[in-house]
Amino acid sequence: MLGLFVRAGAAMIPGASRLPFVGGSGKGGAIPSLTLSLADVSVDRDRLARYDRVCGFSLRDTLPPTYPHMLAFPLHLALMTDSSFPFAAIGLVHVANRITQHRPIGAGEPLSLRVWATQLEKHARGSQFTIHTEARIGDEVVWEAASTNLKRGAGGDDRASKSEDANATEPGQLPTTATWKLPADLGRRYGSVSGDLNPIHVHPLTARLFGFPTAIAHGMWTKARCLAALEARLPGALTVEVRFKKPILLPATVEFGSDGGGENPIRFGVRDAREGTPHLAGSVVAA
Secondary structure (H helix, E strand, O other), rough: HHHHHHHHOOOOOHHHOOOOOOOOOOOOOOOOOOOOEEEOOOHHHHHHHHHHHHHHHOOOEOOOOOOHHHHHHHHHHHHHHHHHOOOEEEEEEEEEEEEEEEEOOOOOOOOOEEEEOOOOOEEOOOOEEEEEEEEEEEEEEEEEEEEEEEEEEEOOHHHHHHHHHOOOOOHHHHOEEEEEEEEEOHHHHHHOOOOOOOOOOOOOHHHOOOOOOOOOOOOHHHHHHHHHHHHHHHOOOOHHHHHHHHOOOOOEEEEEEEEOOOOOOEEEEEEEEEOOOEEEEEEEEOO
């Protein structure tokens, strides 16, 4: 994983994209028709326990709905650092994530993972693409996900973002059910478990190189923490969608809001505790 992040960082250096081992040409163009796979991925029980603790899940013998994303993340990074990929992985913004879990996944069940990416589409702030992930046990598809990433730049289409937000429940509209104090080292703690050591998350100094005043929380940690807070209400088969809004600057105090029990879908969100700035808006529906 560290080697992949080195390749991703090297792509930010002017002229480095001409080297054959550096992904991200920086020239734009098409997303490659490339599918990567990994067979018989076993779950490390110690790593699972550490993930559960940092995200707030209870310790159990089934995987949290977000855990297969972490197992597939090396394939995501390998895809985005491939020499055929049109731009550098570091600097992309994770703007939305959808997970469908078709049934609970036992911690002892080995997974076969497959990832591929869609072509670029217009976004209000540039262009976006989606990385699709599929997890199988034998011939059975047990888990699927779609991670949408933004490449900031000119030529966007504001209508795309407006249509996405038209019927969304904003975090500020939901009653507060918990307040979380997030420490300055949260990005390093989650990164050490997940393997996502993107410099925008691990230290204020490296985050400033990419335009952030300090380190920011991982979007997938925030999603996982929300699902941990809803754990008692989650069905075994579900689809959970989130939109990542303003980044959480660490350290931070945030409020978690959700609607009352019994609703389908369950709507939830995260906002800044003092200013009410929205950080995440999401929903869970029984699949």
